[in-house]
Amino acid sequence: MADLLERLSDAKEHVGPKWSPDRERAVRLRIEARVARRTPRRTLLLSAAALAVAVMVLALRHGSVLAPRETPVASTTDSRPTELLRFDDGSNVTAKSGGAHVAALEVAPNVVALRLDTGSARFSVTHNPARVFRVTARNVTITVLGTIFTVSLEPKGVHIGVERGRVRVTSPLGERDVSVGEDAVVPDAPEIVGASPTALPGPLPDETETPDVPAPHEVRLPAPVAPSAPSSPPAPSNPPRTSSWRELAEDGDYANAYKMMTAKGAPAVRDEPGDLLLAADVARLGGHPEAAVAAFQRVLVAHSSDSRAPLAAFTFGRTLLDQLGEPHEAAEAFATARRLDPGGALAQDALAREVESWSRAGDASRAHERAEDYFRLYPKGRRAAAVRRLGGLD
Numbered sequence: 001m002a003d004l005l006e007r008l009s010d011a012k013e014h015v016g017p018k019w020s021p022d023r024e025r026a027v028r029l030r031i032e033a034r035v036a037r038r039t040p041r042r043t044l045l046l047s048a049a050a051l052a053v054a055v056m057v058l059a060l061r062h063g064s065v066l067a068p069r070e071t072p073v074a075s076t077t078d079s080r081p082t083e084l085l086r087f088d089d090g091s092n093v094t095a096k097s098g099g100a101h102v103a104a105l106e107v108a109p110n111v112v113a114l115r116l117d118t119g120s121a122r123f124s125v126t127h128n129p130a131r132v133f134r135v136t137a138r139n140v141t142i143t144v145l146g147t148i149f150t151v152s153l154e155p156k157g158v159h160i161g162v163e164r165g166r167v168r169v170t171s172p173l174g175e176r177d178v179s180v181g182e183d184a185v186v187p188d189a190p191e192i193v194g195a196s197p198t199a200l201p202g203p204l205p206d207e208t209e210t211p212d213v214p215a216p217h218e219v220r221l222p223a224p225v226a227p228s229a230p231s232s233p234p235a236p237s238n239p240p241r242t243s244s245w246r247e248l249a250e251d252g253d254y255a256n257a258y259k260m261m262t263a264k265g266a267p268a269v270r271d272e273p274g275d276l277l278l279a280a281d282v283a284r285l286g287g288h289p290e291a292a293v294a295a296f297q298r299v300l301v302a303h304s305s306d307s308r309a310p311l312a313a314f315t316f317g318r319t320l321l322d323q324l325g326e327p328h329e330a331a332e333a334f335a336t337a338r339r340l341d342p343g344g345a346l347a348q349d350a351l352a353r354e355v356e357s358w359s360r361a362g363d364a365s366r367a368h369e370r371a372e373d374y375f376r377l378y379p380k381g382r383r384a385a386a387v388r389r390l391g392g393l394d
Contacts, residue, residue: 081122087112089126091133096120096150105136105287111325115287120152120159127165129360132325139252139285140186141170143322149178157187170322172281188252249278254286262291273299273306280315289323292316300336313337314346314353321357331357331366348374352383359390367391 081094084102093102093114100119106112110130114123116137125133125144135142137151140158147165151158160169161183168177171186178184245268248257261268261282269279276295283292296316299309317333320326334354338347351374358367371391374381381387388394 084121085114087126089128091126092124094122094124096122096152102135103287108325113287113289113323116151116153118153120150122148122150124148125165132322134323136285136287138188139172139254141285141322143168143170147180154185157185160184160186168322170318172285175318245282246275246278249282254282257282258286258288258291269295271298271302273303273308273312276303277308277312277315280312280319284319284323289319292319293324296333304340310337310341310344310346313340314350317350317353317357321353321360327357327360328363331361331363348378348381349383351377352381352387355387355391364392368393 081096082100083092083094084100085093085104087107091112097120100121101117102121103115103117104113105115111132112134114135116135123135123144125147133144135144135151137153137158140160142149142151142160144165144167147167148163149165149167150161150163152161158171160167160178162178162180164180166177166179168175169184169186173186176184245257245260245264248254248260261279269275276299280292280295280299283289283295293316296312296319299306299312300316303309313333314337317330317337320333321330331354334350334357337350338354341347351370355367355370355374358364358370368391371387371393374387374391375384375393378384
């Protein structure tokens with residue numbers, strides 16, 4: 001035991017460090033250097049730990065940061081188009097430009113009539129063969145059965161673009177069909193009374209023979225009103241600068257021309273074909289096609305021998321079919337146009353439109369008969385494909 005204690009005492013002398021001032025200074029410098037090297041890493045680790053704690057707190061407050069939100073945050077700017085009008089069958093009108101405005105002139109089971117007053121709008125129309133859907137923009141009328149198209153009021157005209165289906169574009173410069181993927185631009189121009197509305201070529205060689213057609217539809221007209229001075233008619237709202245509704249019509253301002261014409265009463269329109277036709281154009285192009293009926297009828301009853309009567313009958317048929325949704329009466333008006341001028345420039349188109357009118361009226365038998373008349377008179381006619389389809393000749 002004594003030997004063991006002695007060996008332990010000797011070992012203690014060898015193991016125990018012999019501290020001196022120099023050794024103490026060297027050890028302290030090494031420790032300080034090691035601490036200096038570890039401080040940035042410790043600071044980084046502490047910052048990371050603090051960030052992790054903050055993320056965990058936020059996750060506990062708002063749910064998991066990895067899980068998607070059930071309701072997305074709404075954007076400060078809504079890019080969806082503004083819906084201007086919606087109909088029960090799913091048809092709708094949306095704005096394509098700021099300030100676009102569309103007015104509903106008539107909404108009925110068999111006809112929908114709208115008017116684009118400003119800007120650009122997109123019309124999505126549900127297919128319905130029993131209903132006429134039309135849009136008026138300035139002096140242009142677009143008629144459809146089921147399609148998607150855009151109408152834009154531009155500084156020098158009306159632009160129509162078709163996305164689906166087909167539309168019929170009618171204006172004082174003519175009439176044409178616009179199909180999917182096509183565009184049409186109708187320049188602004190005042191209606192020229194007495195000019196052909198379809199700008200058709202001259203009669204074909206075989207247009208001299210005409211089938212027997214029914215007499216025009218009998219129409220009762222009110223007795224002519226004797227001219228008299230108007231008794232202080234109410235001033236129209238937003239009075240135009242000019243005092244003549246005819247001047248407004250020539251300038252293409254049909255809306256104000258209609259206001260002034262109606263404010264002046266019956267004496268405002270002279271009982272002669274030119275003035276009656278201009279009054280009819282003011283009504284139908286100013287958004288009141290039903291008011292054009294009396295003027296057309298007056299030309300056909302009282303001035304049927306005038307050279308402008310065939311044009312009146314043809315335009316009357318277009319108004320009845322495309323704007324008023326009256327295919328039966330339209331067919332008779334087109335028949336009258338052919339009867340008044342069998343070999344004229346309007347005869348072929350009048351017969352084709354008569355086939356279309358009977359087809360829309362649901363009278364397949366008459367549509368078929370008139371289609372056969374068309375191919376007998378015009379074997380290679382301009383509207384052969386449409387007549388064959390509408391007349392059931394396929």
